[in-house]
Amino acid sequence: MDTTTDRSTTGRIRITATAEGQERVLTEHALAFLLQLHDRFEPTRQHLLQVRRQRRAAFADGADPGFRDETRRIREDASWRVAPPAPGLEDRRVEITGPIERKMTINALNSGAKVWLADCEDASSPLWRNVIASQVNLQDAIRERIAFTSQEGKEYRVTAEETPTIVVRPRGWHLDEHRILVDGVPMSGALVDFGLHLFHNADELVARGRGPYFYLPKLESHEEARLWNEVFVVAQRLLVLPQGTIRATVLIETITAAFEMEEILWELRDHAAGLNAGRWDYLFSIIKAFRLRGPAFVLPDRRSITMTQPFMRAYTEQLVRACHRRGAHAIGGMAAFVPNAKDREATERALAAVAADKAREAGDGFDGSWVAHPGLVETCREAFTAVLGDAPHQLARTRDDVPVDGAALIDLSTAEGSITEAGLRSNVEIGIRYCEAWLRGHGAVAIHSLMEDAATAEISRSQVWQWIANESETEDGRTITRERCEALVAALEHELERHEGDRFDEAIALFRETALEEAYPAFLTLAGTERYLGEGTRRPSTGSIPVQPAPEGSAPEAGERGFEDEALEAA
Incomplete structure (x- = not known):
């Protein structure tokens, strides 16, 4: 079956795959909005990806990452702060992460966490049906009309009186969306995920007392944060949203970003919501950067690289210092354990380890942390409440006792195991x-x-x-x-x-x-x-994600909203 369709009034956009629910997501106005973002920002994205490749080659040749002289003034100026916490992001003591599958969305909304990281990136496979279903499920979750019935007949509905604030993680700058082509060139996966969520849901989120919030993955420099900030400014203008409506938390999960944490907050300061210690990708980044640098940079077994290793402690403590010095939340790393009811003893040991890990983060000054399973929400909450009490965060704890030590970030010789x-x-x-x-x-x-x-x-x-x-x-x-x-x-x-x-x-x-x-x-x-x-069409879908149509009489789709930019309307 030929799945190629021309969906743009300009004739410039080709969509090369189909999925259930696509008509609700890829409306004419939504595509016009994505086209504006693509035309304005794709050249800069490509330039920054080339800079990444050059920097990676320099590390392989023996260069070390470090604090940049040209941004010293930003680090040394103690006067600036990021915007205050946005509605729904004041208290972030426990955040649950996961893909935007329909059942898992409902489980996350019922979990009792303060924040749900709705993940279009590392916890989601980019099959086309997943890309579309994630956007459909976000629309339905935000409008409180999401439900799911399993093949066995079990029904899932949102029953929690208070649901988490939704923060969406789009794909990283390096990933293309090759099912949406502009003049034959793939769109940025990051801009597709970001743009579709913002276009369809921003007004609804604001009306419900929240806002369009994002987690930004895989950043390698403050220039990449600057690009995101420019995207935010333009997108808010096009959709007639007040500047600062969008808020973003950046995952510090690359070794280069660890040397630019304050600069990243500076670039995003009107839209910044904090930084997160993305521990697993951070380890991946270290291995990737130093993979050819000899035995001194070789790490032991993955499971022995805990957050108590000196180079990981340096990373997390300097992250808290950078955040609180600038009034931004510091969010801890992932607890990836999955409770197993069939092995109670192993589960109890693992929960004790999770509790100790979260207690360490709270004691170090973090304002909240991540879990991957609803069964860990209470463990994380208890650890942070023991330190925070009724306070929503501990931003006043600036960790001035922590030295800014670049050498400690890359001293892998201290790794035990x-x-x-x-x-x-x-x-x-x-x-x-x-x-x-x-x-x-x-x-x-x-x-x-x-x-x-x-x-x-x-x-x-x-x-x-x-x-x-x-x-x-x-x-x-x-x-x-x-x-x-x-x-x-x-x-x-x-x-x-x-x-x-x-x-x-x-x-x-x-x-x-x-x-x-x-x-x-x-x-x-x-x-x-x-x-x-490939294009997601070479293999038939196995077990496609159920998508429920919007109920009759529901709110109008975002495609009916107006635009400030006449050129966008014309597109």
């Missing part, structure tokens, strides 16, 4: 199992009682690549070679539980390409999208 056979096997298994689920459309996957997403899969495959490249040894003295890892892949291949419609063959090929080949792809998800997902 070793590389084990079990750790190597785990990386291979997690990488392959996650890739298989991701290719079938699942971005958050429970593997051995841990919620794995794209960030943890990136760590797994990157560690394998780095260990091979540096001829690292496991603690038993055996060198990690490509042949040894291929043998582990072959052994796992025989142990996998195959089922109809699985994509293990492609997942193994993707893992080999990104972990075992000499060339190192910058992103697993980028390689996977380009080679295996």
